[in-house]
Amino acid sequence: MDAVGVEGRWLTGGPPSGRRFMHGLLPAMALDPDRPRGGIVVFDRAAHELRTLPGLRFRHLPSSPAPLFNGVEIQLALPRSVGAVLYQSFTPPLSAAGRVVVIHDLIYLSRPDLFTRVERAYFGLLPRLLSRAEIVATVSEHVRDEVLGRFPKRDAATVQVVPNGVDPSFFLTSDQRLVEADRARRKYGLVRPYAVAVGRRNPRKNLARLVRAFAASGLDDLDLVLAGPTDGPHDGPLEEAIAAVAGGRVRQLGEVPNELLPGVYAGAACACYVSLAEGFGVPPLEAMATGTPVLASEIPPIREVAADAAMLVDPLREDAIRDGLRRIVLDAGLRKTLIERGYVRASEYTWARSSRAALACLRAAADLRPR
Helix, strand or coil, rough: CCEEECCCHHCCCCCHHHHHHHHHHHHHHHCCCCCCCCCEEEECCCCHHHHHHCEEEEEECCCHHHHHHHHHHHHHCCCCCCEEEEECCCCCCCCEEEEEEEEEHHHHCCCHHHHHHHHHHHHHHHHHHCCCEEEEEECCHHHHHHHHHHHCCCCHHHHHHCCCCHHHCCCCCCCHHHHHHHHHHHHCCCCCCCEEEEEEHHHHHCHHHHHHHHHHHCCCCCEEECCEEECCCHHHHHHHHHHHHHHHHHEEECCCCCCHHHHHHHHCCCEEEECCCCCCCCHHHHHHCCCCCEEEEECCHHHHHHCCHHHHEEEEEEEEEHHHHHHHHHHHHHHHHHHHHHHHHHCCCHHHHHHHHHHEEEEHHHHHCCC
């Protein structure tokens, strides 16, 4: 196999999780000593900072919906030297190269109530095309199990895990923690102690329950900071919960730039991630890397990723979230244990590890492609 391809549509769009995955994985693949001798061809649609990386060749294609971009635009621009291409979510029905499709989650199948009718129709295309992929790459063992459970005819050997990684910028020394936290506080006017919840403002992130649990916690010297873009259906319960908290103690920052995000985590008393459903869950690992203890959901993907390095609670019980929040803020011994375990756990998720897994999937797909 002379070269491999990567669909880079999400380098400049798509969900934050997809952008994070691409911006972490591609640089690691470019530096991987086992990358194909013919290099890596990236099919993108707009300018971005990764275009200066050595080892990557870019093909700029017209911006179009994912099924058209993957199924037509890339196929027309595909060099003969490319043995396999890594795609995000949408598998092209026909291709001269092997196909690896990355599946971040199957929440649209397991929890359709969390999506709009338009989103359900759009995502409904994915399962119909999945059988065309020579290799399916999932971001966690949890999602791998879901894929094999919903597609029992699929050969288990063709479903592999390519996990997310944690960007090195989140691993802060003690001095860096102070500097970055101070920079974030100055930027956003965070003058009081705070807990932070990083993620999209989407009903499945369970932020309404978190806000109500925070309001009932009795932690009157603490603010709650919500950091992330608005996404998905309107979350009326969240707006109501925020309005009910007196004193403006719920701060809404919107999407925080990458250069400020480590400081927002580092300055927090704890990070909260009580999502109802996930495929992986990167924010808990990012918080752990900065030395901030994590309160998270007791759901399979978070158990897998966080292991014993986070305090896990039932995301459906406001009293459990409330009590967990109190304990993680007030129990010094617990905080010390979680901080120590968290740093070790986050260190296990490197993009170099992800690159090795992705390249193995691409080699397998090249071997399995129709001849």
